[in-house]
Every structure is written in C-alpha cells, then in structure tokens.
Amino acid sequence: MNTWRCYAASVAFAATKHMICIFNAAASARYIRVYRFFGFPTGTTGITSTLLQLRIARIITSLTPGTTITPVAHNAGNTSLDANTTSGTGSTTTLGNFYRGMYISTEEIAITTFDLDNMWCLVPFAELWNAGYGDSNVEPLTCVPATAEGWSCYSTSALTSSAWDFEIEFTDAAT
C-alpha cells in the first residue's frame, strides 16, 4: 500500500490547536487510512510544564491548513497524492468526535534524570495512536472518498515555551 508520512517539527503548543492533521476533501476519490500518530518532545532547557490532554479527533467539513505539511512518500515510486488530500499544523477545521484523550507532559528533557517527561522521547511511548498492532481485522482511522473528513492530534490547552515534533503515518488507496 502506498504509504506516506506527514512530519511537523517543533510545533508550539497552544490551546485548542490542531498540532497535526490530515484531511481528505469530498472531491477526493481516494481512501486515506491513518495508521499511526507520533508525538516527540523537543525541549531541553527551561520549561516548567504541567500536564495537558492531547486528543485524537475526527475533523469534518473543511480544512484550512495553517502551515501546510507536504507528506513524504515511504516509497519514491508512489503515485502522487490526490490534490484534495491535505495536511497541516495549526489548521482551521471543525472538530468531530474525540477518539482518545491522554495526558502528556512537556517539561524539558535532561540527560542525567529520568522522569515522566522522558518517556515520550522513546518511540514506543511516542506512538500516540496505532491501527491495531498489525491486526488486519481492525480498521485504521479512515477517510472515505466523497466525504469531507480527516483526523487530528489536537491540543486542549496551551503549554508555554514548549514544542513537539508530530508525525502521521497513512496510506493512500483507490479502494
């Protein structure tokens, strides 16, 4: 399956912000299947943080990308994405239902200490959503053709002076 990756570096936290999202407009004839979201801390100095809740959410109606993200193909031979499949950070869209809520902490990462903040630096814990550990019976989060919808990693509140890297791993297919 043609696989793609949206990657957004150093996305600053803000209240009610779509940290990273992907959207498939109604004019798209393609199925977009989101298999994984990742979020990695980046701060190494001077961040005093509390906990905030990140959400995995369905988004609907339309998308204004904000800062546009150009998805990168996992295989250079992939057929280009439909022009109606777009991605962004800080986007404007309409929230649908929440599918997950989870706490994160964005305090600085230090070399000589190990605490909760460090956990999200590690790939298994940075994986905020997965499609089912390879279980083919379980559907990933899907955008179907002719339906304006997408998926977002959404911040409920602001955390001062902190930013994370975010990724969305998805496939693009005709059926």
Place this chain on the structure above:
Amino acid sequence: MADTWRYYAPTVSWTANKNLLDIWNGASSSKTISVYRMFVFNLATTVTGVLDFAYIYRFTDSSAPATTGSAITGYAHRSNNTALNANTLGGTGYTANITKTAANMLRRFLFASNEAVAGTLNYSGLETLVPFAMVWDSGYSDASTQPLTCVAGAATGYVVVAGAGHSAGTTDLEIEFTSA
C-alpha cells in the same frame, strides 16, 4: 477488515465497584461483536488516589445494562461503516443487568488513581502512556487467538470494573471492537 468501532468514555470517576465502561450485545442482535482492545488512561489531577484492583468481566445478562449510568455512542473508524445493530450498546456507570461472577472474571490488575505529575516518574505517571494504558488486547495480530467475542443470538457483554477500594481520581476508557 471488519467494521471497527470505538466506545470512548472521557473523565469517568473512580468509585467503588463501578462499572466503568461496558459493551453488551443482546440476543436479538444479528451481529458478532469482537472486542480487540480496552484502554484505561489515568486522568487524575491533584488527587490522593487509591491503589486497588480493576477488573475485566464477561457477563451474560439477557437485558441491557441499565439505570443510573449513561449510554456511550460508538464512534466508527470509517464513516461509511454499516450502523451498529440497535442491540449493541455501550455504557458507563450502569448498575443493573451487569452480573459479575468469579467464574467470568477475565483479568484483574492494580490501578493507582493518584495524580500524574510532570517531572516525576511513578506508577500513576506510567498509566498515562498508551502502551501501558492498554489493559486488554486481542493478541497482537495472532490469527490463532480469538478476541473477546459476543456471538450473534446470545446476550453477552464485557465490562471494566473498579475495585471496592477505589474512591478518587478519574479515567478515560476505550473499548475497540468490530461488528460483523
């Protein structure tokens, strides 16, 4: 792939013996429901919590879970899924028609409902992380292993339950399931 759905119950309070999140497929349902994963995320803030067991039970009450609690709407992983059967129901906090017996207990695990704290690593903090919040999974894609199943034509449900000692803190819960 089968039509996949999610029951998501946000900000559920830990109280003694509470049925935190349940799924029930009535005998009138023509669908087989397969439960692949359950998640329990620690959501406690500024609270002195309790360390006590949480439980996963199977139950076979013929009537739908009822009274006191709230219905949970299933969210589709794909917007053009066939609608769930009207006899497939989710709920939180229901007290009636969820009969739990020792013979039908599938798992118990200790859960700490203390607050998680930035800059601290303790058991409560670990419970905020996705891999550790997954309290039930179907077998990591092992096709030889069945998920928890409610077969068509037989009333069956599954429920995550708080232990008798739980009295503080909140949690987000999820049940991931297919309908076929």
